[in-house]
Amino acid sequence: MSNKEKKSKGISRRKFLVRGGLGTLGVLAVGTYVFRNPLRRSMLEMAETMAPTYMGSGTEPNLWFELTKENKVIFHSPKVEMGQGSFTSFAQMIADEMDLNIDQITVIGAATKTGVVDAMSTGGSLSVGGLWQPLRELSATMREMLKIEAAKKLGIDVSSLSTKEGIISGGGKTMTYAEVANDITEWDIPDTPELKPMKDYKFIGKPVKRIDLNAKVFGDPIFGLDAEMPDMLLAAIIRPSVVGAKFKSADTTKAEKMPGVVKVVLMDDWVGVIAKSYAQALAAKYKINVDWTIEKRYTEEDLRNMLQVGKGNQSITQKAGTALNSNDNDVISMEFTSPIGAHAQIEPNGAVADYNNGDITIILSTQVPGATQKVVAEAFDVDTEKVNIIPTYLGGGFGRRLNTNHAVQAVQLSKEVGKPVKYIFTRKEEFQHDLFRPPTHHIMKGKLNNDGYLEALEHHYASGDVAVNALIMPRILTSVLGTDLGAMRGGQIMYDKVPNHRAVQWHTTLPFATSWWRSLGLLANTFAIESFVDEMAIRAEKNPVDFRLASISNEGNKKRLYDVIKLAAEKGKYNDKPVNGRAMGFAASTDANSPAAHVVEVSIEDNSIKVHKVTCAFDCGVVVNPDQVKAQCEGSIIMGMSGAMFEKMTLEDGELTPTIYGPYDMALMKHAPKQIDIHFIQGADIPLPVGEPPMGPIGAAVSNAVRRLTGKRLTDLPLKLS
Amino acid sequence: MKKASIVYVIPILLVTGILLASNLKAPTAYIPVSSNEAVKKGASDENYNKMMDVLVSPRCINCHPNDNIPKQGDDGHPHYFGMSRGENNLGYQATKCTTCHQSENNDYSGVPGAPEWSLAPASMMWEGLSRKEIAESMLDPERNGGRNHEELMHHLTEHELVLWAWEPGVRADGTPRKLPPVPLDEYISAVKQWFEDGAVIPAE
Amino acid sequence: MKIAFTINGSSQTVDIEDGNTPLLWVIRDILDLKGTKFGCGKAACGACTIMVEGEEVRSCSYAVKFAEGKKITTIEGLGTPENPHPVQQAWIEEVVPQCGYCQPGFMMATAALLEKVPNPTDDDIDQNIINVCRCATYYRMRKAIHRAAEIKNNSNS
Structure with missing residues (x-):
């Protein structure tokens, strides 16, 4: 990086602010981190390499750090914490560059009114990677700023000062950071200092314990639904059970007489009940009869007719060599499907909202504070600055909270009663008004050459919306590219040495909302591609690991994929023959530039698939926190198993069903493998996405093991033996 | 003696049946089950059939499984989350029936409840048996927990857990759970009469 | 009332x-x-x-x-950071929580299990611990449950 470029990315002197704050001594607010054309760059990279970018907007007074009297630093994170562990990684970065201990750092989600909120979202596994450079640079700059002031206060040259654990020392004197910051209102901002070499980091790269561990183990009130405001009322909302149903009329007389009910609110497409307690709101809700206008009751058959390769908007997303000729007798073709998937995060959606003469405050679990702020401001016709979104810890995100427009309903309810209102989704509402993982349909085609290796490989796939029509995606992008970038995840052929390969997407917008679900198209696309590749290896009578390696370049960025495949096979002792009633399955994927490969060991018990062991090799570049990256791998693997082996929503007589855990079958304790071994390769010098990529291979790996054990190729998710 | 009484009983049953049917304005939750054949066979058979219509309904059979796994719903699917009989018919060591099921139905959760909520002991496996086999099992002291007729009648007509079937509460989605196919009073008198008539199991 | x-x-x-x-x-x-x-x-x-x-x-x-x-x-009421219950201690040692929302329920179910079964087998765990964790932290939870039993039994002896 040239010096000039470095400066352009440094901290803008003009934007640096100092603010006083309640209970804080000196509040340090550092201006925005400037990128040139961040949106354009980010989009292009998202589509291509998935290099993490951070897109903080610079229009607001941007609060990043507070330094408290107790000599602690509060970091206002532009990214939220939903379990992925990024708050801990941020603390590690701050601690290392600012010379603090981990326990001297508190991380909270930035509110839109006071802090920097990522204009995009928290998602795409981009949090740690995205803040890797800016957060370390900011922390190093802060450290130098404190040193400059300390030098003045102590009368010692800055070059002879050192910093450790929040204390500045030199010439036999010491001062805490808090003592230095006391009374300082004007700060000198140096050029961005040189960052420390990796080897000097005390926290980065180490298995530091999650900073939110105690809060989560002792039951602290940290989640959106735990939030309260003074004099708050509670509310439930009725939404239609039938897809596409429109509100016609409602009889609310019984509900209005129910105990505790304050008001029943009739809106265009929903009915709200506000009561003194949530139980009272729920009890009253069941007394309301709503008439809905239902034009059509969609069925699963309708869905499958709509969603087919060959229907909808076609885009060729990858093309090398020539297309396969379907009259060619040597072409092998197979079909695969995946069902609708629900997010099923355990914390239901909801929001605590206060509408006060056009000043709006909303506390909620969200991955998109910025987008929610805009939507609410538009809905109530107020300036964006009037809306303060305060994000909390999320009781699961998984992409569900990349749209939290239900904040609008919460504000409406508050406006109706002139008091703060907490609105909580019922579980049925969660299941029927989710933004589902779209169902998919895949046709794989391939051909072997004379040596029994892949000569051609084609992935034709149909999907509902993922990125298209999503709240956080600029519409222009879809119309320019003509492709759903989310559905594309994992859909490209990663075997670059196959002379003829292509990927063709067929995109259809379904009658119900589908959108981001952890790893997007990855789970289903990899299931189709990697099941088929395994099948081709069987036809070629080749070891599936060698078969794959023969089709991947062992150089450049592809080497990373090559290496994880080799390492997984080696560490998992992959054997393509079943032994003692157990078989192994192999699969790999490259998602978001973080390649992963799994070896799974499977047996059949009581006609069910039992996964005993998973060995995972993963290259996500720099591992900031090995313990938490492992946790993400373990979670991705088991959640991926859940999605691939159990979960399924169906459209029955117009309703999305089931609407409760249990009937919505998910992986439980008893399904989790007893052994999961994770092996890292560092094939890049920055942290790359972690939270989603290791999910990719799991469905195919399990299916491939079942094929080798039973001879039966399962082509539909969820994987069922009969 | 037995044969003579049939003559009088049949017309009465028929008349009350018609009266009951005509009195009901809204569609009833109960499905009429008295088949002509049963009526012809006589009062005892009629009582027997009424009783058995109830005993084979999901409200009863779901807790008399043949595989130690409680059943749920009108389709008798296995209880979700892998719940099972456990050592004393009350579930596992810590996660038991009473972790979720209390002594009353819960309308908020849709979880059913009644006093002594539990599975019937393993000896009382009815699921999958014919009506005749269930009746035989029920009368067999080896399998019915050593109950005599009097005690059986008590269980069938007074035990709160059994009577729960007529107040089964709402499902998780808030809709009412399906009732047994015979109204409670009719069921009770049929059971009592059947035992008084000697608890004769008709040939199938 | x-x-x-x-x-x-x-x-x-x-x-x-x-x-x-x-x-x-x-x-x-x-x-x-x-x-x-x-x-x-x-x-x-x-x-x-x-x-x-x-x-x-x-x-x-x-x-x-x-x-x-x-x-x-x-x-x-289970424990405090100063005086954690063995289940909480084990949960901290194994760094179980991710999003953390379901964890109190799991820890309470585990605490109840250990009262009944001081040394639960994997089968005991599979049968009794049937809560839902969407982050799928089950792998670490199982380790933590065994560890909690160990801590609890050691402190009792």
Whole structure:
């Protein structure tokens, strides 16, 4: 990086602010981190390499750090914490560059009114990677700023000062950071200092314990639904059970007489009940009869007719060599499907909202504070600055909270009663008004050459919306590219040495909302591609690991994929023959530039698939926190198993069903493998996405093991033996 | 003696049946089950059939499984989350029936409840048996927990857990759970009469 | 109606119109103990698991009137950072939580299990620990449950 470029990315002197704050001594607010054309760059990279970018907007007074009297630093994170562990990684970065201990750092989600909120979202596994450079640079700059002031206060040259654990020392004197910051209102901002070499980091790269561990183990009130405001009322909302149903009329007389009910609110497409307690709101809700206008009751058959390769908007997303000729007798073709998937995060959606003469405050679990702020401001016709979104810890995100427009309903309810209102989704509402993982349909085609290796490989796939029509995606992008970038995840052929390969997407917008679900198209696309590749290896009578390696370049960025495949096979002792009633399955994927490969060991018990062991090799570049990256791998693997082996929503007589855990079958304790071994390769010098990529291979790996054990190729998710 | 009484009983049953049917304005939750054949066979058979219509309904059979796994719903699917009989018919060591099921139905959760909520002991496996086999099992002291007729009648007509079937509460989605196919009073008198008539199991 | 019970060692009396109100909402919104979570309200996910008289109970399906005279324990009463319950200690050692929302329910179910089965086998765990964790932290939870049993048994001996 040239010096000039470095400066352009440094901290803008003009934007640096100092603010006083309640209970804080000196509040340090550092201006925005400037990128040139961040949106354009980010989009292009998202589509291509998935290099993490951070897109903080610079229009607001941007609060990043507070330094408290107790000599602690509060970091206002532009990214939220939903379990992925990024708050801990941020603390590690701050601690290392600012010379603090981990326990001297508190991380909270930035509110839109006071802090920097990522204009995009928290998602795409981009949090740690995205803040890797800016957060370390900011922390190093802060450290130098404190040193400059300390030098003045102590009368010692800055070059002879050192910093450790929040204390500045030199010439036999010491001062805490808090003592230095006391009374300082004007700060000198140096050029961005040189960052420390990796080897000097005390926290980065180490298995530091999650900073939110105690809060989560002792039951602290940290989640959106735990939030309260003074004099708050509670509310439930009725939404239609039938897809596409429109509100016609409602009889609310019984509900209005129910105990505790304050008001029943009739809106265009929903009915709200506000009561003194949530139980009272729920009890009253069941007394309301709503008439809905239902034009059509969609069925699963309708869905499958709509969603087919060959229907909808076609885009060729990858093309090398020539297309396969379907009259060619040597072409092998197979079909695969995946069902609708629900997010099923355990914390239901909801929001605590206060509408006060056009000043709006909303506390909620969200991955998109910025987008929610805009939507609410538009809905109530107020300036964006009037809306303060305060994000909390999320009781699961998984992409569900990349749209939290239900904040609008919460504000409406508050406006109706002139008091703060907490609105909580019922579980049925969660299941029927989710933004589902779209169902998919895949046709794989391939051909072997004379040596029994892949000569051609084609992935034709149909999907509902993922990125298209999503709240956080600029519409222009879809119309320019003509492709759903989310559905594309994992859909490209990663075997670059196959002379003829292509990927063709067929995109259809379904009658119900589908959108981001952890790893997007990855789970289903990899299931189709990697099941088929395994099948081709069987036809070629080749070891599936060698078969794959023969089709991947062992150089450049592809080497990373090559290496994880080799390492997984080696560490998992992959054997393509079943032994003692157990078989192994192999699969790999490259998602978001973080390649992963799994070896799974499977047996059949009581006609069910039992996964005993998973060995995972993963290259996500720099591992900031090995313990938490492992946790993400373990979670991705088991959640991926859940999605691939159990979960399924169906459209029955117009309703999305089931609407409760249990009937919505998910992986439980008893399904989790007893052994999961994770092996890292560092094939890049920055942290790359972690939270989603290791999910990719799991469905195919399990299916491939079942094929080798039973001879039966399962082509539909969820994987069922009969 | 037995044969003579049939003559009088049949017309009465028929008349009350018609009266009951005509009195009901809204569609009833109960499905009429008295088949002509049963009526012809006589009062005892009629009582027997009424009783058995109830005993084979999901409200009863779901807790008399043949595989130690409680059943749920009108389709008798296995209880979700892998719940099972456990050592004393009350579930596992810590996660038991009473972790979720209390002594009353819960309308908020849709979880059913009644006093002594539990599975019937393993000896009382009815699921999958014919009506005749269930009746035989029920009368067999080896399998019915050593109950005599009097005690059986008590269980069938007074035990709160059994009577729960007529107040089964709402499902998780808030809709009412399906009732047994015979109204409670009719069921009770049929059971009592059947035992008084000697608890004769008709040939199938 | 007035209902009196002991929660986490302290006596409480609540005055509530509807005795059928799920105990969950009384704990969360009247007693302001937010560690017990609302997940589904249908006794399906286990996020609201507490102990009543030492027995595992899902509080979303437990009418407050049944709490009369009972001893209730929630996650807040299980242990403190200074004096953690063996289950909490094990959860910290194994760094179990991710999003953390379901964890109090799992820890309460585990604490109840260890009261009944001091050395649970994997089968005991599979059968008794049937809450839902969407982050799928099950792998670490199993380790933590075994570890908790070890800590608890060591401190007892």
